[in-house]
Amino acid sequence: MLHYQAYALDASKVWVRQQPQVRRLPGLKRKYGLNPRSCLIAGEATAGIAILLGIHTRWFALAMIPVLLGATWAYTGNGWLFTNEGGGWEYPLLLSVLAGVQSLLGDGRYSVLNLRPSVGAMRPSA
Known part of the structure; x- marks a missing residue:
């Protein structure tokens, strides 16, 4: 359920444009050409999709807690x-607490990583 909520929050930030004011980090943009807001939105969207599919759910959920x-x-x-x-x-x-949970x-039972066949099942029997 968390992945749906996190992905919906990401979508609302992108399409509705109701983002909070983020402090400017001029050194980051000047030195590397990166916009911190765009990097944050891309990271949140990537984590939302990964959690939705069940790909390394623990790590992506832990990475989203500080955000x-x-x-x-x-x-x-x-x-x-x-x-x-x-x-x-x-x-x-609420989303922070749910990310911790x-x-x-x-990963759940229907995770993409759990649906792949095991290596032993692919070997022909002798």
Whole structure:
């Protein structure tokens, strides 16, 4: 369930453009030509798709916890409820907790990595 929520949050950031103000990191853009906001959105989308497919779910969920806690911090000035103007901090906090739970659960039964046949099953019997 977490992967659907994380992917929906990513989609809302990309298409609705209700992103919190991110501090400018001029050195990162000047030195490497990278926009931190674009890198963050690409990382969140990649993690959402990986969690959805069950590919290294624990690692992607653990990697998203600091990002989600940063989103929680960015929305703290707007109040508790996410329905407030500018959004609140309860939904990013919920996603942070759910990412922690997902990192403890790991890959599920229907993970893409669990659906592949084992090496022993592919060998011909002697």
